[in-house]
Amino acid sequence: MHWFTADPHYCHDRIIGLAGRPFPDVAAMNAHLLAECRARVGPDDELWILGDFTAGRSTDAQRREVRGIFHALPGRRHLIRGNHDEDWVCDLPWDSVNETADIVVDKRRLFLCHYPMITWPGARHQGLQLFGHVHQNWRGSRNSVNVGVDVWDFRPVTLPQIEARAARLPVNAHWDQVEPGRAWPTELCAGRGAILDPALVFGHAAVRNGRIVVAATNETIVTIGEAMRKWLPEGRRVCPECIGGYLSIGEVALPVGFTFDEMRNRAVPRKK
Template structure:
């Protein structure tokens, strides 16, 4: 099964106040997010991290690698603006991409750190998953924020993302970028 997440910002002290995260310390935040990943993702699963794994110095590389190794399954990185080259080179990744289109249970799924207005297959039922904007924007009818700040600090399935998308507004630009296409 595929699980999706974004923006854990491991080791980032300032994210606690920037995003009003409900933790007293960054260690508490790290433990909670890591626990949620470990208790959700199974050995045969794939965890897609849509950017901003950690905001820390390279001297934390070993600790970050240990954390990733403790999460079951295969881990994939979709690069975000805070993912330094050394984070991209961690040996724990099964793959690293800037942007990727996958098929998840028959559904065309576009993965990018950033929210998009349109993407391949957008007119034909594909969905785009993103992070980057934390708690500020949940997404639209076919473009869903799967960041930890939107999902109680846990990874989600495509089914959960689609269920949430069904209750979101259609992007007001949709008619301009995909004229005549229904969502």
């Protein structure tokens, strides 16, 4: 699993006042931030820190404490360098250190940078940009999301959490100027809350008249019972990834004479 965070500012006492953090002192802040990471990130997980691991004065005592915190962090640790990350921070034994990173998580392209951006590699194809730097001042926009600790209750977050927030953020006011004609999706999957990609609209399903159907063709995928209809409202879209999972629920059934094709994620006539 991949976890994302930014701007912890370990051992930086002034950040408590600058960012309005609810800690009595830097020791309490350090302990809380580290505990939140250790409670979530597993030993085989990827932990991406998008800059400003620490900041402020670089005394010998501070460096020793920061090194101790670093070695207590779980998972494989990746640093996207921020403006406060001095060379000695980057020289810690990270699994990777980069100015930016272009990665794919759960089939979604992510561009990681300490700073918020207006456009980036993959932006035209629903790629999300993740950033920090601005602390509590801006949560981001529909496709560029602040993963800093100051807007995520001082804990790392996963891609589904980021996607759910992104879908509710406003579209960047400059989007039409930098990527004209590239509308950003505004609809969420009724099943798992993921952003629906308009480029794949033909493959999306919709809830219609007690059935989940292929949105573009009205082809029946599965039928749904009364209990299921209460949380799959009429007219809502459903992404293909959810359909197979619904078959394990007793309230969902295939049409008579059909079987489920896992490769196509569709109900198909049963072969005679």
